[in-house]
Amino acid sequence: MTSWNPISPYTPISLFWALLGPWIFLSLSVSHIPATVSRLYHSSSLSTLLSPSSFKSAWFGTFWATVGPNVRDNNWARIVALLDGRVSAGQISETRVSAPVSGAVLEVGPGVGLWAGLYAEPSLRGEDSSDDSVYGVEPSTDMHPQLRASIAKAGLDGGVYEIVPVGIESLASSGRVQKESVDAIVSILCLCSIPDPESNIRELYGYLKPGGRWYVFEHVKCLPQRGWGMWAYQAVVNLFWPHCLGGCELRRDTERSLRAAGKWKSVDLVYTEGDEWCTVCPHIFGTLTK
Ligand SMILES: C[S@@+](CC[C@H](N)C(=O)[O-])C[C@H]1O[C@@H](n2cnc3c(N)ncnc32)[C@H](O)[C@@H]1O
Numbered sequence: 001m002t003s004w005n006p007i008s009p010y011t012p013i014s015l016f017w018a019l020l021g022p023w024i025f026l027s028l029s030v031s032h033i034p035a036t037v038s039r040l041y042h043s044s045s046l047s048t049l050l051s052p053s054s055f056k057s058a059w060f061g062t063f064w065a066t067v068g069p070n071v072r073d074n075n076w077a078r079i080v081a082l083l084d085g086r087v088s089a090g091q092i093s094e095t096r097v098s099a100p101v102s103g104a105v106l107e108v109g110p111g112v113g114l115w116a117g118l119y120a121e122p123s124l125r126g127e128d129s130s131d132d133s134v135y136g137v138e139p140s141t142d143m144h145p146q147l148r149a150s151i152a153k154a155g156l157d158g159g160v161y162e163i164v165p166v167g168i169e170s171l172a173s174s175g176r177v178q179k180e181s182v183d184a185i186v187s188i189l190c191l192c193s194i195p196d197p198e199s200n201i202r203e204l205y206g207y208l209k210p211g212g213r214w215y216v217f218e219h220v221k222c223l224p225q226r227g228w229g230m231w232a233y234q235a236v237v238n239l240f241w242p243h244c245l246g247g248c249e250l251r252r253d254t255e256r257s258l259r260a261a262g263k264w265k266s267v268d269l270v271y272t273e274g275d276e277w278c279t280v281c282p283h284i285f286g287t288l289t290k
Helices: 012-030 033-042 046-050 052-083 116-120 141-153 168-174 197-205 228-237 254-260
Strands: 104-108 133-137 161-164 182-188 208-219 266-271 283-289
Touching: 012 052, 012 228, 033 046, 033 052, 046 052, 052 116, 052 141, 052 208, 052 283, 116 133, 116 141, 141 161, 168 197, 197 208, 197 254, 208 254, 254 266, 254 283
Parallel strands: 104 133, 104 182, 133 161, 182 208
Antiparallel strands: 208 283, 266 283
C-alpha cells in the first residue's frame, strides 16, 4: 500500500483552510448554476434543462471550463513529468527514468481537453510517431465542442486524437477500441466519476497491451489508518460533493481497485507531495506497468 507523507507540522490557520477548502470549491460550483441555465436556455437545450442527470453533466461542464485550467496549472509540472517518464516514487527528475506516453493511448475522461497538447509534444513522441493515436473516452457531449477545439489547437485533428463519445462502461459495446491494443492509459482526475469503479477499472486493464503503462493522477479516499477524523470529515463532505460535481466521489480507494485490476509487472504509486494528513482530497500519482 502507498505510504503517506510523514505527518508535517501544521498551524491552526492551515488546518482551518484545509477543512474549509472543499466547501469553497462546492460553493464555486453552485455559483455556476445560473450560467449553466442561461447557456442551455439560449442554446435551446430545454431537454437538458429538464433532465436532472443531463443538467448535472452540463453544470459540471460549465464549472470545469472555469476551474479546470487552474487545476491544470497547479499540477502542470507533475503531469508533464509523469507523461514524460520522469517520475519515480513520486520524485520528479530531470531525465527519463521510464518510458514516456507513446503509441496508442487511451485517455479516460479528457473533459475539455486540458492535457491534449501534451500528446503533441515532440519529446513525448518517438522517432517514428506514425502509429501514435489517442482515444479520448468522454461521455459528456456538452464538453465535446471544447475538447474538439483543444485537439485542433494541438494539431491532433485529422485522425490522431479521436473522441469516443461514450462512458468507459460502454467502450466494449462501442467497438471503437480493441482489447490489448493500447500502449498507454492516461487517467487524470476521472476514475472518481466512472460508475462501478472495480469492474470498469478491470475492464480498462483489458485494453492495455502486455508491457503497457497506466499513468495515474487521481484523488482518493482518506484512509482510516491515517486518522479517523479526516476519514469522517471526508465522509461528511462527500454527502454533498457528488451532487455538485458531476458525480465525482471523494471516497474511492482507487489504488486498491487499480492493484486488483489484474497482474502488474510493477506498480509505482505514491501520494502526491504536499498532501498532508489534513488534506480532504488527497491524490495518488504514478504508473502501473502490465
Ligand atoms: C474532473 S473531470 C477531469 C477531466 C480531465 N481529465 C481533466 O483533467 O481536465 C472528470 C471527467 O471524467 C468524465 N467522466 C465521467 N464519467 C465517465 C465515464 N463513465 N467514462 C469516462 N469518463 C467519464 C467526465 O465527463 C469529466 O470529463
